[in-house]
Amino acid sequence: MKSKEDIDLQISKLEEKYKNSGQDLSSYLDGLLYQRYLTYWDYIHLDTLLSLQIPRTHFPDEEIFIMYHQITELYFKLILHEQKQLVDDKTQEVDFFIEKANRINSYYRVLISSFSIMINGMEREQFLQYRMALLPASGFQSAQYRMIEIYATSMKNLVHHTERASFSSENEIEELYEHIYWKKGATDKATGEKTLTLKQFEYRYTPRLIRIANQVKDSSIYAKYLQLPEKVKQNESLIKALKELDVNANVNWPLMHMGSAYRYLAKDKKPIDATGGTNWKEYLPPSFQKVVFFPELYSKDELNDWGKQWVDHIFNPEKSTH
Numbered sequence: 670m671k672s673k674e675d676i677d678l679q680i681s682k683l684e685e686k687y688k689n690s691g692q693d694l695s696s697y698l699d700g701l702l703y704q705r706y707l708t709y710w711d712y713i714h715l716d717t718l719l720s721l722q723i724p725r726t727h728f729p730d731e732e733i734f735i736m737y738h739q740i741t742e743l744y745f746k747l748i749l750h751e752q753k754q755l756v757d758d759k760t761q762e763v764d765f766f767i768e769k770a771n772r773i774n775s776y777y778r779v780l781i782s783s784f785s786i787m788i789n790g791m792e793r794e795q796f797l798q799y800r801m802a803l804l805p806a807s808g809f810q811s812a813q814y815r816m817i818e819i820y821a822t823s824m825k826n827l828v829h830h831t832e833r834a835s836f837s838s839e840n841e842i843e844e845l846y847e848h849i850y851w852k853k854g855a856t857d858k859a860t861g862e863k864t865l866t867l868k869q870f871e872y873r874y875t876p877r878l879i880r881i882a883n884q885v886k887d888s889s890i891y892a893k894y895l896q897l898p899e900k901v902k903q904n905e906s907l908i909k910a911l912k913e914l915d916v917n918a919n920v921n922w923p924l925m926h927m928g929s930a931y932r933y934l935a936k937d938k939k940p941i942d943a944t945g946g947t948n949w950k951e952y953l954p955p956s957f958q959k960v961v962f963f964p965e966l967y968s969k970d971e972l973n974d975w976g977k978q979w980v981d982h983i984f985n986p987e988k989s990t991h
């Protein structure tokens with residue numbers, strides 16, 4: 670227990686604090702007197718959180734599908750939380766950079782290892798039925814997934830790889846954004862018609878994504894890295910952490926995710942249509958997307974072989990290393 674003198678001292682500090690902001694301490698003390706004690710469930714808004722799993726069908730496994738998406742979105746939020754601190758950081762201290770990148774990697778590791786909940790944890794027959802009630806929604810419409818990309822690298826590096834060389838960071842964000850890889854993936858090659866999934870996503874999120882891209886134009890994680898003094902850029906722990914982040918975000922997570930598409934949607938030669946309407950077998954493989962956040966960290970060969978383990982694994986299993 671604190672002594673009476675200690676408490677008097679605390680009260681005079683409080684008086685000072687409230688006086689400085691033109692407030693009356695006594696009214697705040699009344700508030701303290703009447704306030705309820707805080708509980709765990711109120712603090713984390715548990716009732717609200719647990720009320721957000723609302724299936725659209727009666728198949729029990731749909732609830733797993735909803736919850737796992739929600740869990741993933743919360744991890745995406747944790748990743749963004751660290752990314753934003755890096756983007757806002759003015760100190761340029763390498764230890765801070767490394768720590769944030771390592772935290773992000775620890776979140777990705779959880780997401781990658783837990784993806785088995787999707788791949789093995791639902792009955793295929795149930796999935797194929799309840800998914801029909803979700804059309805045309807798709808994880809493709811995850812805005813946080815797109816924000817993570819925008820905070821990580823320059824818009825130019827997100828342009829579809831077949832067009833990337835014809836753009837530079839000098840191009841306007843709006844122009845680069847029109848050629849971003851995921852728009853191409855959800856556009857019919859022959860007709861140029863966008864999927865409804867893409868149209869709805871663009872209508873809802875384009876202004877926000879463009880605003881963020883402009884805001885972090887010179888302060889994305891890649892931009893911050895490039896601005897470091899040459900000697901600091903060679904820091905081994907930093908390079909290791911950033912490479913791991915790149916591979917986690919652009920190879921390992923996409924590969925696990927694609928595993929679920931194969932488990933549920935691959936059928937003999939002809940794939941089942943995805944709810945988002947992409948030609949997913951051509952769209953999802955990391956080696957076809959070739960999204961790389963920090964290209965300066967790799968050799969030409971490494972960039973050419975980006976995500977290629979998977980292609981070897983599927984098409985040349987005997988050559989594959991895993």
Ligand code: HEM
Nearest residue numbers: 738741787807808809811814929930943944945946947949
């Ligand atoms: C059984 C589980 C899953 C299947 C079968 C599946 C399937 C697909 C397919 C086929 C696509 C391509 C777009 C389309 O045409 O719809 C896609 C995209 C996407 N999905 Fe999933 N998905 C699953 C779980 C998840 C989960 C749990 C998340 C977590 C948020 C997620 C996030 C995404 C994202 C971010 C994309 C866009 C990827 C990109 O643009 O490269 N998916 N998904």
